Amino acid sequence: MSIYRAHILLPIDEGTIQSGAIEIKKELEKRIEEENLKEEIKILETGTIGVIGKGVMIVVYPDKVTYYNVTKTNLNNIIQEHIIKGRIAEEVEHSYEGHKPVEKEYKNVGLTREQQRIVLDKCWKIDPESIDDVLAYGGYRGVEKIFSESISPEAVIEEIKNSGLRGRGGAGFPTGLKWSFTRAAKGEEKFMICNADEGEPGTFKDRLIMEGDPHKLIEAMIIAGYAVGANKGYIYIRGEYELSIKRIQKAIDQALEYNLLGKNILETNFSFYLEIKKGAGAYVCGEETALIDSLEGKRGYPRIKPPFPANKGLWQKPTCVNNVETLANIPEIIYKGSNWFKKFGTEKSTGTKVFTILGHVEYPGLIEVEMGTPLREIIFSYGGGIKGGKRFKAALVGGSAGVFLPERLLDVKMDFESLDESKAVLGSGAILVMDEDTDIVDMLFSILKFFAHESCGQCSVCRIGTHQLLNLIYGIRRGQAQEKDIDQMVKIAETMFDMSLCPLGQSLIMPVKSAVENFRQDFLNKIQNKNN
Amino acid sequence: MEVSEIHIPDNEHYRELMKFIEENRETPGPLIQVLHKAQEIFGYLPVEVQYFVAREMNVSYSKVYGVVTFYNFFRTEPIGDHIINVCLGTACHVKGAQEIIKALIKELGLKVGGTTKDRFFTLSTARCFGACGLAPVMLIDNEVYGRLNPQKAVQIMQQFKRENQGN
Numbered sequence: 001m002s003i004y005r006a007h008i009l010l011p012i013d014e015g016t017i018q019s020g021a022i023e024i025k026k027e028l029e030k031r032i033e034e035e036n037l038k039e040e041i042k043i044l045e046t047g048t049i050g051v052i053g054k055g056v057m058i059v060v061y062p063d064k065v066t067y068y069n070v071t072k073t074n075l076n077n078i079i080q081e082h083i084i085k086g087r088i089a090e091e092v093e094h095s096y097e098g099h100k101p102v103e104k105e106y107k108n109v110g111l112t113r114e115q116q117r118i119v120l121d122k123c124w125k126i127d128p129e130s131i132d133d134v135l136a137y138g139g140y141r142g143v144e145k146i147f148s149e150s151i152s153p154e155a156v157i158e159e160i161k162n163s164g165l166r167g168r169g170g171a172g173f174p175t176g177l178k179w180s181f182t183r184a185a186k187g188e189e190k191f192m193i194c195n196a197d198e199g200e201p202g203t204f205k206d207r208l209i210m211e212g213d214p215h216k217l218i219e220a221m222i223i224a225g226y227a228v229g230a231n232k233g234y235i236y237i238r239g240e241y242e243l244s245i246k247r248i249q250k251a252i253d254q255a256l257e258y259n260l261l262g263k264n265i266l267e268t269n270f271s272f273y274l275e276i277k278k279g280a281g282a283y284v285c286g287e288e289t290a291l292i293d294s295l296e297g298k299r300g301y302p303r304i305k306p307p308f309p310a311n312k313g314l315w316q317k318p319t320c321v322n323n324v325e326t327l328a329n330i331p332e333i334i335y336k337g338s339n340w341f342k343k344f345g346t347e348k349s350t351g352t353k354v355f356t357i358l359g360h361v362e363y364p365g366l367i368e369v370e371m372g373t374p375l376r377e378i379i380f381s382y383g384g385g386i387k388g389g390k391r392f393k394a395a396l397v398g399g400s401a402g403v404f405l406p407e408r409l410l411d412v413k414m415d416f417e418s419l420d421e422s423k424a425v426l427g428s429g430a431i432l433v434m435d436e437d438t439d440i441v442d443m444l445f446s447i448l449k450f451f452a453h454e455s456c457g458q459c460s461v462c463r464i465g466t467h468q469l470l471n472l473i474y475g476i477r478r479g480q481a482q483e484k485d486i487d488q489m490v491k492i493a494e495t496m497f498d499m500s501l502c503p504l505g506q507s508l509i510m511p512v513k514s515a516v517e518n519f520r521q522d523f524l525n526k527i528q529n530k531n532n
Numbered sequence: 533m534e535v536s537e538i539h540i541p542d543n544e545h546y547r548e549l550m551k552f553i554e555e556n557r558e559t560p561g562p563l564i565q566v567l568h569k570a571q572e573i574f575g576y577l578p579v580e581v582q583y584f585v586a587r588e589m590n591v592s593y594s595k596v597y598g599v600v601t602f603y604n605f606f607r608t609e610p611i612g613d614h615i616i617n618v619c620l621g622t623a624c625h626v627k628g629a630q631e632i633i634k635a636l637i638k639e640l641g642l643k644v645g646g647t648t649k650d651r652f653f654t655l656s657t658a659r660c661f662g663a664c665g666l667a668p669v670m671l672i673d674n675e676v677y678g679r680l681n682p683q684k685a686v687q688i689m690q691q692f693k694r695e696n697q698g699n
Contacts, residue, residue: 014663018676052665053679077541201621202660239605240570242674278568280603283659297563298595300601315560356664358623364665400622430664432622446625450659456602 004042004490006083009059011124013048013211014243019055020071027072028058031079040066041083044133047123047212050366054093059124068093116344118352119328120368123212128247131254134215140260142331147266156227156334157183163338164350165330169195169286169323170399170404170503172349172416178320181310182228185318192230193292193314193321194221196237196244199283200399201450202430206324206352208366210237210244213328214251218274220327222260223334225272228320233272236291238279248276283454287502288321289313290456301458302502325354325429345371349415353429357383360390360435371415375405378414379433394519398427401507403514404440424480425510440519441526445473447511455504462505465496469512476526486523490516538583545573546584553588563589563599567606576607604658612647612654614696615691617671621660624668628681632668633657635682636689652693 008028012021025045032041049057055069060082067078067089074092081089088094114213127133134140146156161176182190194217198206200449210217221233237245252274255261263271275293279285285294289303292314312317329351333341345351353376358364362384369378379385379395386392394404397414403424405412412422419426434443452466472489475481493512498503542548544667554568565588570581577600586593600606603621617632633644640648640655647654663669666678677688 014676015666015678018666064698198662199660201660202623202664203660204664207662278565280564280605281658282603294564297561297562297565297599299598358664358667359626364667366665377627396622432626432627439625443622443626446620446622450622451661 003042005114006063007042007044007061008083008123009044009046009061011047011049011057011059012045013208015048015052016056016315017243019475021056022096024056024058024070024075026070027075028079031075032083035079035084037083044127044128047128048208048366049124050120050208050368051363063088064095066095068095085195107258113380115368116352116370117368118332118341118344119209119216119325119354120212120366121332122162122216123208126213128212128214129250131215131251131258138335139215139476140331142334143219143260143266144485146223146226147268147270147333153183155228156223159338160227160330160333161169163333163341164348165326165333165341166349167323168329168353168429170425172426175322175326178310178322179224179228182230182318182320185289185311185377187318189232189317190230190316191231191317191319192221192225192228193288193291193295194233194235194320194327195286195288196235196241196323196324197279197285198324198428199238199281199286200428200430201284201357202396202432203356203399203428205356205366205429207244209324209328209354210241210248214244214247215255216328216331217248217324217457218251218255221274222265223330224271224320224322224327227320230320231271231273232393233274234277234295234314235274236277236295237283238281239281245276245278250451252276282456283450284456284502284504287504290502291321292319299456301456302504304501327472345408346413346415346417348417353414353426355429355430355431356412357433358429359395360387360438361385361433363386369414372413372418374410375412375414375431376410378431379410383431383433386433388435392433393436393438394434394440396432396434396443396511397430398425398510399430400450401425401503401510402430403510404443404518405514406518423514438523439495440515441473441476444511444515445470445477448473448508451504451508459499459501459505461496461499462501465492465500466507466508467506468492476523479526479529483524486516486520486527538580540580540584548573549581552586553585557589563591563596564603567596567600571606576610578608578610583606583698586598610647611643612651614652614673614692615654615656615671617656617658617661618685619659619661619663619669619671620657620666621664621667623660623664627667629668630683632670632680632685635686636670639686639689652697653689 010025018291054091057068058070059066078089122137126137157176165175166172198208225233261274282300284290285300287302290300309319342350352368353371354368356366367382394406396402397405411423448470452470455462455466457463467493472485490513493509497509500506549570571577574581582596586596615620620629642655663676668680669678672692
């Protein structure tokens with residue numbers, strides 16, 4: 001293996017592919033060949049760097065300089081200046097870590113800014129399609145530790161319990177506790193499922209984790225399978241995520257080849273098999289029992305709980321379901337220990353959280369920060385503030401079934417307890433920012449339409465309730481409504497909260513109530529304008 | 533349609549599907565994966581195909597129909613050679629997705645779900661592809677086009693047609 005003097009990292013995700021990353025890669029390879037630099041420079045395809053909307057990006061290591069909006073023309077400039085002469089190609093937009101940014105407009109944004117990374121640690125530093133690369137960067141250290149030190153499944157669960165890790169899919173249930181239920185359940189055959197059916201509008205963190213570091217998920221599934229006592233695992237990925245499916249499948253094949261999966265992993269008594277199941281597009285399948293029904297090849301209807309999946313899940317056997325981001329924390333916790341993990345975040349919300357910042361901000365993208373980081377800092381520091389210098393109006397936090405937070409709540413800390421106190425939720429970690437020109441009624445309309453479409457129809461309160469809410473907001477939008485209709489919406493949402501079978505119907509109270517309470521004037525304007 | 537009226541031809545498409553069913557018969561819960569394959573082969577899931585799947589997998593036709601109609605991904609109507617999918621998720625909505633869909637409806641003379649007479653395009657909408665950072669977005673087949681405005685969307689559609697016609 002030759003030693004390279006520099007690495008050029010080329011992040012390949014759906015955003016950069018769309019901007020022509022594949023052509024740039026070919027051009028880059030051609031130019032390196034022409035300049036006779038093949039022995040000196042290594043080109044590496046990596047996962048996302050978390051910056052979005054800046055075209056094709058390349059990162060030059062060891063200098064850690066990121067170039068944005070790379071085209072065939074300015075690529076030549078980068079090669080001439082940076083690769084050959086060893087100085088920064090000043091004419092191309094760029095930023096660099098650890099130095100004061102030279103360039104004014106693009107400061108360190110997205111993942112290129114200093115952050116605390118656990119989940120996205122290896123994304124964009126490794127080639128996600130090469131297991132050797134992953135191993136060189138410390139992949140599978142968690143699995144290795146468990147088997148070389150003969151750590152018992154109970155001890156693994158104890159470690160996760162002690163870490164305080166809570167589910168990142170929305171509900172925030174303690175992960176170690178969930179594992180212990182499945183472990184304790186009676187039954188020979190148990191299953192481990194990874195919920196990668198990321199259907200929450202405005203959320204794409206799981207996709208970028210799978211595209212950027214698929215082996216981390218495989219490693220986590222092995223550890224989780226070992227801990228709960230499952231020999232078979234499924235990764236349920238939504239059908240639209242083609243690149244994720246491709247990379248996870250490749251990672252599974254490579255892991256099988258290295259005996260990290262399959263029969264007698266690393267010559268131990270533990271065998272674990274992993275399979276991808278493609279979802280077919282139904283929001284409700286993000287709910288774990290609906291997901292299990294879907295895995296069984298049926299319509300994805302949520303089941304009545306109890307019995308919980310820990311006792312009667314897939315094929316009525318004990319099952320554990322975890323979200324992608326939750327699982328992505330596991331390998332590091334095992335390798336570095338729960339006390340290391342507890343250093344991050346707050347007392348009751350340990351670790352980090354991946355957020356997607358979207359809407360009217362300067363730098364939409366993906367970041368990973370410690371739990372408890374204030375919302376204001378996320379929007380104004382990481383997101384670069386409101387686009388075009390406009391005023392902030394609201395942020396929809398936690399996905400579609402999230403809460404509209406007004407300006408006075410901007411200082412809320414982003415962790416489970418602080419958000420709970422403000423009657424908000426962490427949800428999927430999506431933060432949709434809206435500027436002063438945004439119509440909250442219109443936003444709520446879009447959300448209600450989504451829920452009316454995605455209600456699975458199994459329980460009547462949700463099936464009918466979502467449509468009643470939609471009818472009411474139709475009227476308000478057209479100005480054919482009275483003030484009492486606004487409060488009627490809250491009443492219906494409250495009834496749905498009390499009576500729906502699953503979180504889909506229960507959670508609509510969040511956006512409805514917060515929109516009405518914080519932005520009542522928007523509703524009144526609609527009614528009064530049209531009535532006059 | 534009466535079951536007796538359903539005629540299933542013996543052609544390579546059905547043979548390919550049959551092979552997939554045989555290969556996956558032993559795996560548990562294969563119905564959705566079989567339907568994914570069937571849609572990949574046929575482009576959509578007409579009554580005949582659904583009936584074929586039910587018969588060969590030994591499940592009731594109503595169960596197959598129930599699953600097909602539950603999931604957004606499955607289609608029961610034929611579609612054009614290329615699908616335009618406009619995202620109407622929250623992030624795209626706030627960035628003006630409604631204007632994009634309106635422009636395409638006007639330009640193509642179609643309703644959402646409709647197919648052009650030459651069977652070239654089908655216009656469809658979806659709820660979030662997870663490409664929200666590029667909002668508003670549309671997909672033509674599997675290609676994502678982002679940061680759209682109505683004019684740009686129409687231009688991309690027209691250019692796509694010019695480049696791909698006759699292929």
